[in-house]
Amino acid sequence: MSIETILVFAEGDETGPSGLTLELMTAARSLAANVETFVAGDGAAMAEQLGAHGASKVFSTGALEGKLMGVHAAAALQAHVEATNPDAIFFGQTPDGRDTAARLAVRIDQPVVTNNVGASVEDGVLVVEEPVFGGTQNVFTAFRNDGPALALFRPKSFEAEPNGGGAAEVVGVEAVDPGVAGSAVVTGRHAEERSGPKLDEAEVVISGGRGLGQPEAYSMIDELAGLLGAASGASRAIVDAGWVPYAKQVGQTGKVVKPNLYVACGISGATQHLVGMKGSKNIIAINKDPEAPIFGVADLGIVGDVHKVVPALIEALKSR
């Protein structure tokens, strides 16, 4: 047994595949001679970029027209997988990626391994790497099943790198009706207003936490982010408290960020948060508690009051 073909479950929108999808292409290419992709939606919009990142084919169901993706994607994937027998299927650790992998796992009765950050092939078998206990240990899991290895990967685990391929061939696949299980429909979409760069793509991220004391104080995080061309983020504590929307959450649940600079303001550094940001190249932490775990990962730690340090920083930046 060896790994010949890896199928990448590609996600994206009308502008092309997501960054995470292209990261998966890099990983898949390094392990298998043939990398194919599957799009639960319109694959044509993604064919050029997927091809440039090494995809030989884009299998596409066509538009899902408001149906909630997971169960429909899994039904079409099952038929495709049974016909083509890929050795592994890579998914991004996203809401739709998780839904699809989970539904597919049940349909084809194969195990799924989630939260991975690395992959290798050993003795012809896929081995995936998952950080545990807040990233202090790594567990390596080998697939021992008789069927495709289903693996989900966290964002920012690999670098997206084009390899110069031309546009991939788009091949239509039949939609499969999952029956009543597929009856969830999307009736409206709401995007949070955002100024500045996307949180998971920004070069600089400024995040606030419980140490801000009250929801109104978050405005200084936004102001500082604006001055630095940064994205603003948050710890789970203040998202749970309803101060800022979930879209801003950095952490294990939420977004994984790896910017050039991460500034943590009033964040103590719970494991849940550290997992989402400790891959940042540089970290500044401002917290009044000198024992806060966030200082254990900071390149520059300021033991002080965010309500004094951040406004002083904002003033200094404005006067430059």
Add this chain to the structure above:
Amino acid sequence: MKVVVCVKQIPDPALPGELDPSTNYLKRDDKLILDESDSYGVEMALQLVESAGGGDVSLVSMAPNGAVGGLRTALAMGAEDAVLVSDAALVGTDALGTAKVLAAAISRMSPDLVLAGVESSDGYTGTVPEMIAGALDIPSITFAKQIQVEGGSVKVQRQTEAGYDDVECPTPALVSVTAGVVEPRYPSFKGIMAAKKKPVEELDLSALGIDSSSVGKNGARQETVQVTDAEERQAGEIIEDDGDAHEKIIEFLGELKVI
């Protein structure tokens, strides 16, 4: 309306976790508690039943060792009763096996709605709820931040990368609830006393008609081949703010060419 909530009982996350070196499974020797992630599902279920003007909230859980500590907490919050699937053969069961077991238990309870946390705090695979829906062959909506049940349908605000979507489907359905979207109630003293007398039905695999080879280590069909310590990030310079720490930050921003 009958709501079944899936709850996981986990080692206290405040204690340092450890893998058993002989099996590489998470050690679960200490007392297990209600996973905080699931307390949101329990609270959501109680609120839905209250706003529907009546109904039952039942719990379902799986543990290899008959643990009930976490279930008692959820019963003290107000759930009526619980089903615990416990069997020595469940040690080492993966997400798919867990979903098969929970789905078999849930199908005996005939709920209108199944709720679960989006992901557990110890394993956080985030796949078990959707797998349960798959095994039950019912519709599902994951990552809910708000849920309304009206007649035979459930309307959900589902969190997305960009914001949220409005999604609806007919019941029976499964909905997974995002942490933090409701404020889980604290059990009252009366609730805690009452919970001690509430029924917890314990089932083993044979009672559910599940072949023990389809769960546990054999069913998981995966093997931990290595565990390594991660490279730790080194802490840098830490200074006490005496009024000019912002200057130090400006200097650092300059070095990074951020400004």
